[in-house]
Amino acid sequence: MEYFITGTQLFFSTIIGIYFMTQLINNRTSKCVVHEGEDTKFQELQQLRKVYLKEPLTEKMRPKTEKDIIGQDDALLALKAALCSKNPQHVIIYGSPGVGKTAASRIALDIAKSQPESSFSKDAKFIEIDATTLRFDERSVADPLMGSVHDPIYQGAGTYGSSGVPNPKPGAVTKAHGGVLFIDEIGELHSIQMNKLLKVLEDRKVHFDSVYYNEKDKNIPRHIHDIFQNGLPADFRLIGATTRDKNEIPPALRTRCVEISFKDLQHCHLKEIIRQTVKRELIKIEDETIEKIAWHANNGRDAISILQMAINKSALSKNDIVTNKDVEWVIKSGGYMSLKPKKVTGNMNIGKINGLYVSGQGTGGVSSIHCVAKKVSKGLGDIKITGIVEEEELRQSHSSIKRKSMVKSSLDNVLTVFKAKFNIPIEDYYIHITFPSGAPTDGPSAGIAMFCVLYSAIFNEPINSNIALTGEITIHGEVYPVGGISQKIQASIEAGIKKIFIPQENMSEMYIDYDIEVCPVNNINEIIEDIFTASIIRKAN
Incomplete structure (x- = not known):
């Protein structure tokens, strides 16, 4: 019996020894397999690093200093004012592609770091990400913006994975801690990500959760305990750039940021x-x-x-x-199109006038407005307006509403002034007003221009093409202020216009020095007396 027990022990000891010997050999073999050919692969990688192409001229000429930023003096000054102070602010930049939003943001941070009272240290980082390429997982397995938690089930045979320890990974908000997080096309950010970002902006840190985390587990390293209990630092200043309109950006983000508009380059x-x-x-x-x-x-x-x-x-x-x-x-x-504005001729035209507009990204322009008016049988008149936005949809966070075109509303005001204020029987005329610009037009600023071009067409009064007008008209004939006056004046100068009528409330002393005559007006009568030979009252009679 004693020999049997000894033999059994020897047998099992041999089996166990063979097992461990096999494992040792396998480990050595796997290590050899892992490192097999590593020298060759490393050399190939180094050879690839030696091959490079010359950078395109567009990259080579990217602005690197404040002097390199052209045509954005006001916007760059606003950006510096937002960042280069004791209390830097979050910023949203609006502007078309290629106007210098990203480059100006980098330069503004560099300037801020050189200021003695700046909150940014010399090594403050500029972290740049693109919202259109951000992908995230609702389980926080992968989130390059906020950061993620690699739970043991996803870690495989790593050190933390085999020990059952969740491993938090920092995202862009933490990498930008103490510096600037630049999010390009922030208007494309998913609503879930946007809400998370707003929370981080408020808390200045980002929190993580994991079902594998146990605050009493002593196997979890101290720094991971600290991350789960206190969060990762995320105190940065956000600069969000977008090509969208302001009303398309969530109000919750806009109220936390300074808004700066980069104009299209002239x-x-x-x-x-x-x-x-x-x-x-x-x-x-x-x-x-x-x-x-x-x-x-x-x-x-x-x-x-x-x-x-x-x-x-x-x-x-x-x-x-x-x-x-x-x-x-x-x-x-x-396939490039010419953007050269058409120069005015100085001719006298009936039923034709120059209106002014500003595009969505702040570029001014001159728009020709045409009108024909023909007297018809009493009460059988008709009114058409073409080349405009017929209807627009206003989107809000949880709803959308549709409204009549603002140009159509302005035309209604014009017709009311003709009928109620000056007793002109508009219903006895066939009227057609058009904006032949090639792009749909909308906005209230064409009000006084439409009044004058309709006046010209009805009474056969010529208008000099050297003038332009902008301003909203009320049903009482008053002229109300509109936006983008500086851009409209600049566009008028480039088109060769000599005289421009603007609302009195828009008048500024700086317009006096412009190379154009700027005439502020309060009501439509002032314009009629200036550009036509007789008042509308005498014409009507």
């Missing part, structure tokens, strides 16, 4: 960008060619892209200088 700014590039890169090009590029570029990035392609075309043709012919080829192949 022709002179685009020329300056091209000239800077030409000077820095020692490019031979004619002034006339620079002018042509600037008139076909929507923004600074477009201008540099057209220039780059023209340089490449010139090089392929073995030419030393970039010519108009090279640029015309780029314009044709790229």
